[in-house]
Amino acid sequence: xxxxxxxxxxxxxxxxxxxxxxxxxxxxxxxxxxxxxxxxxxxxxxxxxxxxxxxxxxxxxxxxxxxxxxxxxxxxxxxxxxxxxxxxxxxxxxxxxxxxxxxxxxxxxxxxxxxxxxxxxxxxxxxxxxxxxxxxxxxxxxxxxxxxxxxx
Amino acid sequence: xxxxxxxxxxxxxxxxxxxxxxxxxxxxxxxxxxxxxxxxxxxxxxxxxxxxxxxxxxxxxxxxxxxxxxxxxxxxxxxxxxxxxxxxxxxxxxxxxxxxxxxxxxxxxxxxxxxxxxxxxxxxxxxxxxxxxxxxxxxxxxxxxxxxxxxxxxxxxxxxxxxxxxxxxxxxxxxxxxxxxxxxxxxxxxxxxxxxxxxxxxxxxxxxxxxxxxxxxxxxxxxxxxxxxxxxxxxxxxxxxxxxxxxxxxxxxxxxxxxxxxxxxxxxxxxxxxxxxxxxxxxxxxx
Numbered sequence: 001x002x003x004x005x006x007x008x009x010x011x012x013x014x015x016x017x018x019x020x021x022x023x024x025x026x027x028x029x030x031x032x033x034x035x036x037x038x039x040x041x042x043x044x045x046x047x048x049x050x051x052x053x054x055x056x057x058x059x060x061x062x063x064x065x066x067x068x069x070x071x072x073x074x075x076x077x078x079x080x081x082x083x084x085x086x087x088x089x090x091x092x093x094x095x096x097x098x099x100x101x102x103x104x105x106x107x108x109x110x111x112x113x114x115x116x117x118x119x120x121x122x123x124x125x126x127x128x129x130x131x132x133x134x135x136x137x138x139x140x141x142x143x144x145x146x147x148x149x150x151x152x
Numbered sequence: 153x154x155x156x157x158x159x160x161x162x163x164x165x166x167x168x169x170x171x172x173x174x175x176x177x178x179x180x181x182x183x184x185x186x187x188x189x190x191x192x193x194x195x196x197x198x199x200x201x202x203x204x205x206x207x208x209x210x211x212x213x214x215x216x217x218x219x220x221x222x223x224x225x226x227x228x229x230x231x232x233x234x235x236x237x238x239x240x241x242x243x244x245x246x247x248x249x250x251x252x253x254x255x256x257x258x259x260x261x262x263x264x265x266x267x268x269x270x271x272x273x274x275x276x277x278x279x280x281x282x283x284x285x286x287x288x289x290x291x292x293x294x295x296x297x298x299x300x301x302x303x304x305x306x307x308x309x310x311x312x313x314x315x316x317x318x319x320x321x322x323x324x325x326x327x328x329x330x331x332x333x334x335x336x337x338x339x340x341x342x343x344x345x346x347x348x349x350x351x352x353x354x355x356x357x358x359x360x361x362x363x364x365x366x367x368x369x370x371x372x373x374x375x376x377x378x379x380x381x382x383x384x385x386x387x388x389x390x391x392x393x394x395x396x397x398x399x400x401x402x403x404x405x406x407x408x409x410x411x412x413x414x415x416x417x418x419x420x421x422x423x424x425x426x427x428x429x430x431x432x433x434x435x436x437x438x439x
Contacts, residue, residue, distance in 0.1 A: 039403075114334065115336050
């Protein structure tokens with residue numbers, strides 16, 4: 001997979017998060033994964049298609065997901081990762097991927113994105129590719145969010 | 153469900169009878185027919201249909217002029233132009249006269265019903281439109297695929313899923329749907345059904361062990377086949393609103409909960425001798 005396809009997703013993260021109430025995130029790590037990734041607890045998959053096809057996964061712990069939901073809801077305390085918190089994190093994933101799609105379009109690559117699917121569980125794996133793909137860990141005020149990007 | 157009233161404007165008795173025949177099997181009810189423009193205006197005022205099907209050639213005016221008059225009486229009316237010709241100029245003039253949709257003769261039954269259902273979404277209800285136009289083709293694709301892959305003929309059951317989430321033990325394959333409507337489908341199976349399905353796909357004996365990786369591949373293939381076929385069926389009907397599928401994302405583990413916030417989703421269940429095979433199809437509503 002072409003590494004330059006990762007930048008539109010990182011740029012989207014850097015742009016969108018400050019707009020929805022977060023401190024500017026930083027890039028913590030970049031790795032290569034093979035086929036599968038272990039869910040950190042909360043995993044959102046968004047598919048895309050058209051000129052390039054693939055999936056992006058936003059992978060985080062339930063604590064991070066609650067922190068994100070709480071920040072998005074103006075600091076409202078989030079005790080459990082309930083439906084409202086799930087909606088908030090899904091919405092963030094949607095905004096991030098839509099923004100990445102705009103960045104991809106600027107590179108001449110039109111994509112349409114699907115609705116996000118959010119999975120929660122203590123022990124599961126996610127497979128978005130039959131090959132190796134890139135993963136970037138972003139740090140949001142001490143909360144890591146892993147972004148996996150697989151393009152066919 | 154309340155019936156939706158339709159008026160047919162066509163000077164050919166054969167065309168009227170054909171349309172009446174098609175609509176008699178649906179939730180639409182023909183409340184009036186008119187064979188010319190003057191009669192159409194008269195009948196419209198009297199019976200106030202929600203939808204009007206309009207022929208292009210009428211003895212006393214053309215279909216566009218007639219549409220303009222009717223649209224002037226009720227700007228909310230949905231007019232479907234049915235004509236032998238369908239070109240850009242006609243569509244431009246037609247839109248200006250208040251025509252919502254254009255269909256070409258000879259009429260394809262599904263196309264007519266789907267067009268009318270979409271036009272009357274508020275009246276018929278979004279759920280009914282999603283179910284009939286989108287979920288039923290997926291259920292048929294599932295039935296056909298399972299018959300070919302497993303040799304079992306099962307009539308899938310469709311239920312509106314009001315739980316807002318689904319619980320999975322084993323493998324779930326998520327395929328995104330882009331275009332209109334936006335959404336996603338998820339294929340998953342009962343444990344034994346998944347093992348049997350995987351062994352069948354891999355051509356292995358009934359007692360062979362099935363690894364997680366093999367099950368992932370097999371269910372992924374099922375999702376690709378059923379999803380692809382379902383989308384082809386839908387795109388065959390709605391030629392101008394193409395749905396596309398994203399590559400699959402596969403989830404594997406125990407006690408996983410997949411949430412569907414804000415989706416209108418349906419659970420399709422196919423019963424096999426080895427347990428159930430499920431497909432959950434969800435659409436982003438309110439567009």
